[in-house]
Amino acid sequence: MSALTPTLLIIHGAWHVPQSYEKLIVAFEARGYEVHCPRLPSTNQSRPPNADLYTDSKLVRSYASSLVRAGRTVVAIMHSYGGQVGSDALVGLGLESRAAQGLPGGVSHLVYLAAFALSEGISMMDIVKEFNHMDLIPLAFNFAEDDTCVSNDPKTLLVGPSTLDEEEVNRYLSTLVRWNGKGMYLPIKHAAWREIPVAYIHCTADMTVPFEYQKSFVEGMEKNGRPVQSFELATGHCPNLTATEGVVEAVNSFIKRYS
Template sequence: MAAEKPTLVLVPGSFVPPSFYTNVISAFSSKGYSIQAVDTCTVGKKPGAPPTMYDDAAHIASVVSKLADEGKDIVLVAHSYGGIPTSESLKGLSKDTREKEGKKGGVVRVAYMTAVVPELEENSAAVFSVLGDQAPSAYTAVDEDGWMFHPTPEITAGYVFSDLSPEEGLKWVNKFEQHSVVSFTNELTYAGYKDVPVSYLFCEEDKCVPPMVQQRCIDVIEKASGRNVDVTRVKNDHCPSVSAPEKVVDWFVHLVEIGGKA
């Protein structure tokens, strides 16, 4: 009997709920694979103090732990900002670590889709420092309650959805929700990418997380883990799930098929 393929758990980027990825989730599921998306705490304005990156990490860990306790192997996939809480969340969740504790299941691979991946004690700003004065101009603003929004959606569309027409990009930006600004200041306290094999979907036309930043993230992972990152390169923008969904679905299939193989 063939071994069950890992479950893919998708962590969204900033400003977007899981429904943003419905097209690739549905297409991947239709191929007979198991997938679910995490509803991050920092997306969607709420009363009270804005949630932190650590709140997202704890929520991701709870979702993954539940699946692991059911005996499932997991490939954890993070898009954009999601790379930070995903890395933070992995403490004690790798399959190897859980097996040593007599537990079943666990994370067998982490995969980053043009994602932000800091070193220990870094936040997202430190990751982008590699760009120096080439960094993109800020296209977000923060309200009086500490929630980010996009005051000029047309400019955002040009950065995030550069593969699309301005009109189509604007339609997608209008699906964005607000995002907690404090989450981008929180520093990484656990480099979970050292615990499991790592893959990276490198988007060569990304204007939001430019190639120089993506390469810096890959270098950080390889230095910390001592392992090569499995890199897939595509000539697409920051949201390939929108601009090139078939490529993302093919990558998802690749991830669950290789599972925990180094």
């Protein structure tokens, strides 16, 4: 990769931690990328929880700001709930808007990876209600009294179908942690996709953020005037594990197209 190669910022999903993305990080680094994946405070496992969507957004904004102030061109790769965090956090940090102010660096692209890409004032649970799937929530997630939660069946609902050996899948599952489920109910305040070029990587066998949800997110952005370059992977909710090379190729393609 050249000196102009962008820095990648992975914004992880619910229940995940940076270790969950080790396979993807290694694959990107093998292609010459510098990769960052800060741990979101909502996964700190505090009981009762002391961090939520807005805490996560503040952390990611601070982290991304430090990169762009150093002159870095950043591509944000947002997985699942990370789409809410990145959308909320990265507004105003776009490469184009910073250049217009004579400032160096900026976020050049947003890549939503089976992620929530919503408008201001909308929460993840609003989408579940829109699709009349509220009855599935207790089947999918186990909420404690303090609102922290885990997936009831992460092997099926998160990893999904794969050709990976059981040892690799179990090693991945061991990285998952309890998360502050209030993040499902809190609306984002900003939508960075309105000002930064977007790609969406669909996971067609996803049982946590169904394909129909994913398509509705793209339709919503396009109706609001944001073109979206879409890719499809025939995998479940965690392509960082099950379709790693497909994710890398999609990101490479998007970056090359707009470079």
